[in-house]
Amino acid sequence: MNILIFSIFELLLKQTMEVLKNKKTLQDFIERQKEMGKKIGFAPTMGALHNGHLSLYEAARKENDLVISSIFVNPTQFNNAEDLEKYPRDTDRDISLLENSGLVDAVYLPQVEDIYPEKTESQHYDYDGLENEMEGKSRPGHFDGVGTVVEELFRQVKPNNAYFGEKDFQQLAIISKMVEKKQLPIKIIGVSIYRAENGLALSSRNQRLAEERKGDAKIIFETLIKVKEWFKNISVSEIKEKINEIFSNQENMELEYFLIADEDTLKEIDQKENENSYRAFIVVNVDGVRLIDNMHLD
Numbered sequence: 515m516n517i518l519i520f521s522i523f524e525l526l527l528k529q530t531m532e533v534l535k536n537k538k539t540l541q542d543f544i545e546r547q548k549e550m551g552k553k554i555g556f557a558p559t560m561g562a563l564h565n566g567h568l569s570l571y572e573a574a575r576k577e578n579d580l581v582i583s584s585i586f587v588n589p590t591q592f593n594n595a596e597d598l599e600k601y602p603r604d605t606d607r608d609i610s611l612l613e614n615s616g617l618v619d620a621v622y623l624p625q626v627e628d629i630y631p632e633k634t635e636s637q638h639y640d641y642d643g644l645e646n647e648m649e650g651k652s653r654p655g656h657f658d659g660v661g662t663v664v665e666e667l668f669r670q671v672k673p674n675n676a677y678f679g680e681k682d683f684q685q686l687a688i689i690s691k692m693v694e695k696k697q698l699p700i701k702i703i704g705v706s707i708y709r710a711e712n713g714l715a716l717s718s719r720n721q722r723l724a725e726e727r728k729g730d731a732k733i734i735f736e737t738l739i740k741v742k743e744w745f746k747n748i749s750v751s752e753i754k755e756k757i758n759e760i761f762s763n764q765e766n767m768e769l770e771y772f773l774i775a776d777e778d779t780l781k782e783i784d785q786k787e788n789e790n791s792y793r794a795f796i797v798v799n800v801d802g803v804r805l806i807d808n809m810h811l812d
């Protein structure tokens with residue numbers, strides 16, 4: 515009997531997750547939370563949620579009174595119409611996944627006009643050159659789109675802390691730079707890459723891979739582990755030769771780029787200097803699905 519009363523009490527106490535479907539409902543919600551002095555942790559996403567996203571909320575849960583996520587497939591950061599169209603979307607599934615996780619207090623699902631009240635186009639950003647490296651070269655305009663949506667979401671959600679995955683390491687660097695340059699009162703926190711058991715970095719795009727290809731794609735992680743070792747003993751150009759050889763022997767896979775860059779400037783290096791930190795970055799197309807990964811090098 516006591517247990518039953520306790521469970522009912524617990525159920526009544528348990529807050530249900532707020533689903534905020536437009537800017538107005540978000541603003542009312544944020545105002546109430548700010549009046550109560552709540553510390554807000556925020557993680558923006560494009561949905562098709564997986565455990566990688568949950569790892570951001572877990573980190574946010576530990577350091578904030580309230581965790582908010584957003585789901586918005588941002589049209590301006592896609593430089594390829596087909597990629598935008600094929601991007602996986604299942605909001606109902608995402609909402610129940612978030613509710614069941616118990617990690618998130620509110621999810622914001624803006625409409626396009628909540629983010630882009632006039633034209634659906636990007637602002638231009640200067641990230642001190644970070645935008646010209648790697649993904650900036652492969653995906654022109656991508657980081658203007660990312661900056662535009664994230665800055666607008668920051669202005670609406672007003673978080674104290676915002677969480678971004680190291681899987682998109684350049685994006686994390688770029689958002690940190692934007693916050694610094696615009697002097698936004700937000701702390702940006704990077705969360706390490708969440709991987710499947712075979713090492714494949716979780717990504718919403720993995721949904722488009724056949725199970726067999728997901729198995730094959732573990733070679734990306736295995737290769738990065740090897741790079742970590744090689745980097746101690748052999749030159750960057752020798753490492754690149756080995757990488758080209760590995761991927762030229764892989765059916766259904768096309769290496770788009772592999773490089774080693776300085777972690778702060780993101781500039782590619784061909785030789786290491788002792789006092790700097792480095793990271794290996796790789797992009798591989800597996801059956802037409804673009805997979806990105808990276809790893810810190812000692």
Ligand code: AMP
Binds near residue numbers: 569708
């Ligand atoms: P997305 O929905 O792909 O735009 O990702 C939203 C956020 O989740 C970004 O900060 C990503 O870097 C992060 N994220 C995506 N996949 C992972 C992962 N496997 N591990 C950690 N963070 C991730």
